[in-house]
Amino acid sequence: MASIDIAGITKNFGNIEVLHGIDLDIEDGEFIVLVGPSGCGKSTLLRMIAGLEEVSSGDITIAGRRVNDLAPRDRDIAMVFQSYALYPHMNVAGNMSYSLRLRRTAKDRIAQAVSGAAGKLGLEPLLDRRPKALSGGQRQRVAMGRAIVRQPKAFLFDEPLSNLDARLREQMRAEIKRLHAELGATSIYVTHDQIEAMTLADRIVAMQGGVVQQVGTPLDLYDRPANLFVAGFIGSPGMNFLPGRYDAAPGPAVILADGARIALPLDPGLAPGAEVTLGIRPEHVALGESGGMEAGVDLIEPTGLGIILHLSLQGVGLKAFTADRGVLNSGPSIRVSLPSAHLHLFDSAGNRVALR
Amino acid sequence: MTLAARPIEARPLMRRLAIAWEPYLYSAPTVILIVTVMLVPLVVGISYAFRDIQLLNPFSGGYVGLAHFRELWQDQAFFEALRNTVWWTGASVALQFFFGLILALLLNVPFAGRGLVQALVFLPWAVPSFLAGLNWAWLFNPVVGPLPHWLFALGILSSPENILSDPNLAMWGPIAANVWWGIPFFAITMLAAMQAIPADLYEAAAIDGAGPLQRFGSITLPFLAPTIAITVLLRTVWIANFADLIVVMTGGGPADRTQILASYIFTQAFKRLDFGYASAVSLVLLVLLLIYSLLIVALRQTVLNRS
Numbered sequence: 001m002a003s004i005d006i007a008g009i010t011k012n013f014g015n016i017e018v019l020h021g022i023d024l025d026i027e028d029g030e031f032i033v034l035v036g037p038s039g040c041g042k043s044t045l046l047r048m049i050a051g052l053e054e055v056s057s058g059d060i061t062i063a064g065r066r067v068n069d070l071a072p073r074d075r076d077i078a079m080v081f082q083s084y085a086l087y088p089h090m091n092v093a094g095n096m097s098y099s100l101r102l103r104r105t106a107k108d109r110i111a112q113a114v115s116g117a118a119g120k121l122g123l124e125p126l127l128d129r130r131p132k133a134l135s136g137g138q139r140q141r142v143a144m145g146r147a148i149v150r151q152p153k154a155f156l157f158d159e160p161l162s163n164l165d166a167r168l169r170e171q172m173r174a175e176i177k178r179l180h181a182e183l184g185a186t187s188i189y190v191t192h193d194q195i196e197a198m199t200l201a202d203r204i205v206a207m208q209g210g211v212v213q214q215v216g217t218p219l220d221l222y223d224r225p226a227n228l229f230v231a232g233f234i235g236s237p238g239m240n241f242l243p244g245r246y247d248a249a250p251g252p253a254v255i256l257a258d259g260a261r262i263a264l265p266l267d268p269g270l271a272p273g274a275e276v277t278l279g280i281r282p283e284h285v286a287l288g289e290s291g292g293m294e295a296g297v298d299l300i301e302p303t304g305l306g307i308i309l310h311l312s313l314q315g316v317g318l319k320a321f322t323a324d325r326g327v328l329n330s331g332p333s334i335r336v337s338l339p340s341a342h343l344h345l346f347d348s349a350g351n352r353v354a355l356r
Numbered sequence: 357m358t359l360a361a362r363p364i365e366a367r368p369l370m371r372r373l374a375i376a377w378e379p380y381l382y383s384a385p386t387v388i389l390i391v392t393v394m395l396v397p398l399v400v401g402i403s404y405a406f407r408d409i410q411l412l413n414p415f416s417g418g419y420v421g422l423a424h425f426r427e428l429w430q431d432q433a434f435f436e437a438l439r440n441t442v443w444w445t446g447a448s449v450a451l452q453f454f455f456g457l458i459l460a461l462l463l464n465v466p467f468a469g470r471g472l473v474q475a476l477v478f479l480p481w482a483v484p485s486f487l488a489g490l491n492w493a494w495l496f497n498p499v500v501g502p503l504p505h506w507l508f509a510l511g512i513l514s515s516p517e518n519i520l521s522d523p524n525l526a527m528w529g530p531i532a533a534n535v536w537w538g539i540p541f542f543a544i545t546m547l548a549a550m551q552a553i554p555a556d557l558y559e560a561a562a563i564d565g566a567g568p569l570q571r572f573g574s575i576t577l578p579f580l581a582p583t584i585a586i587t588v589l590l591r592t593v594w595i596a597n598f599a600d601l602i603v604v605m606t607g608g609g610p611a612d613r614t615q616i617l618a619s620y621i622f623t624q625a626f627k628r629l630d631f632g633y634a635s636a637v638s639l640v641l642l643v644l645l646l647i648y649s650l651l652i653v654a655l656r657q658t659v660l661n662r663s
């Protein structure tokens with residue numbers, strides 16, 4: 001168990017800088033999820049914490065000890081790889097016990113640790129098998145087992161579930177959450193999966209282009225995204241963005257491109273005429289109410305859980321999500337309104353302007 | 357529907373024969389080629405071992421049964437050559453493998469100019485063996501070559517003399533040339549096998565706490581084992597039959613101390629022109645190498661089955 005402090009980390013590959021000064025304080029026992037588009041540097045950051053990549057500048061501190069120049073084995077962390085990286089010529093028990101054998105742990109202690117981990121992960125019947133005789137899900141469990149046997153200070157996961165099918169992923173996700181609750185070890189988890197990020201994280205770190213965009217609890221990022229990137233990245237289907245201009249009189253409002261006036265719940269203190277972007281999540285778009293605006297229905301996607309409507313509001317695309325199946329019978333157009341309680345506002349630089 | 361029901365017996369005999377022979381006809385050209393190119397010379401060669409074939413004796417050629425093998429059993433030179441063959445093959449393969457593996461490990465680490473070095477390492481392999489033998493013979497010659505003087509300066513030799521004419525040291529000359537010549541083979545095959553090992557295994561092992569030696573032992577070696585088995589097998593058989601360097605550098609001398617079976621066969625056949633006896637020695641060498649190969653293949657199979 002340990003806290004991890006990351007201060008001003010940069011990373012250069014040759015003369016290309018891929019991480020530009022990352023700061024992150026991770027508390028003891030916290031579950032941190034790193035998200036961001038492909039190539040934004042999540043794996044690189046994780047590998048630097050593990051000691052697999054050199055730190056170009058800045059400091060990494062694990063449990064109060066600066067680890068920049070420590071070899072991976074001296075950092076007392078465990079990592080689960082996307083490819084699992086199981087040792088193919090060792091059986092499951094051998095894979096799980098390798099780190100303990102290297103540390104010359106007593107035989108009975110090893111057996112105890114392996115059977116403990118195997119019990120937690122349901123691996124007991126597989127201990128004598130080699131990795132190639134296991135299914136993808138079983139391999140994933142062995143990789144987890146290998147990480148937990150030696151009770152490291154921290155766990156690092158790099159997209160551990162991305163090679164599994166949807167059903168298995170759901171199951172392992174719950175299992176990881178349960179394991180974390182049980183072991184309470186500090187964890188850093190990289191994923192592309194929205195649901196994994198939302199369900200597992202104590203805090204989410206959203207990254208783009210080698211820069212941290214926002215750090216916060218899942219609902220923080222969902223309800224109060226710091227900028228357009230986070231607003232668009234978190235949530236599926238993604239937030240709608242409507243470009244417009246701010247207008248202060250008669251009341252605070254945004255004038256959309258077609259001249260429609262959307263009232264804001266409070267005065268955000270912007271200069272009248274400033275370019276802004278209005279955001280609203282699809283599930284907050286109100287449908288079929290009297291009043292509101294007329295929108296064309298382009299496409300209807302039933303998902304079972306609800307229905308996604310692709311609308312066009314005076315030429316601007318707008319997605320709406322509703323659980324009401326009545327909309328399936330709506331004609332070529334439908335009335336929509338944008339409730340002011342659920343609006344998000346971003347200034348011309350793309351940063352959030354508080355409305356609540 | 358009505359046409360399909362025709363019974364097989366109703367087909368004409370010729371047609372049934374053609375169908376039965378069809379696969380053999382297709383494969384016949386290849387089979388005939390293989391038999392004439394590979395089996396016929398082998399059988400003819402083996403038959404020589406049981407006949408009295410001397411090139412300069414017009415009355416030779418008769419069947420002599422096992423006479424050659426009885427003669428061989430009494431032949432001190434044959435057993436001396438057998439001992440030398442084991443020594444020559446064992447030392448050459450072991451040193452080639454050892455240095456080749458080290459070279460491969462070095463070349464597997466990224467550094468500037470690695471591509472060029474990899475290409476250069478391959479060079480000795482491209483040198484014709486006779487040229488390599490001549491070169492090394494000159495290197496060991498104290499009149500033109502530096503090696504005796506260097507070895508003397510290092511205190512390895514008591515005087516800067518030609519080791520090729522020292523009965524106790526002569527074998528080291530061809531072995532040195534052979535090692536130089538054969539290292540690239542091992543280096544390149546080992547390197548190819550190493551580059552097929554997934555890098556994340558090493559990373560996982562480093563995190564698990566393995567140092568460089570432990571990573572070598574628990575990841576590199578198990579991955580290389582099948583390749584090692586097959587390359588060592590190939591090289592052993594090949595080197596046991598490889599007389600070029602010895603013929604060029606020492607001619608089997610001094611006092612037959614560098615005579616291996618392959619060069620002994622060469623001497624019997626092309627110097628004494630006794631083809632029958634040379635074939636008998638070849639047959640013995642063939643059987644010994646076959647036994648060795650079977651052992652290695654069986655070993656490799658058990659290793660592969662375990663993993």
Ligand SMILES: Nc1ncnc2c1ncn2[C@@H]1O[C@H](COP(=O)(O)OP(=O)(O)OP(=O)(O)O)[C@@H](O)[C@H]1O
Pocket residue numbers: 013018036037038039040041042043044045
């Ligand atoms: N060894 C390397 N040499 C040069 N550039 C690299 C190297 N490794 C990564 N990069 C670059 O660094 C950037 C970040 O890569 P990284 O693997 O961390 O992305 P990621 O966020 O994990 O992406 P993904 O979600 O696709 O796994 C990328 O632009 C990548 O091209």
Ligand SMILES: [Mg+2]
Pocket residue numbers: 042043044158
């Ligand atoms: Mg990655």
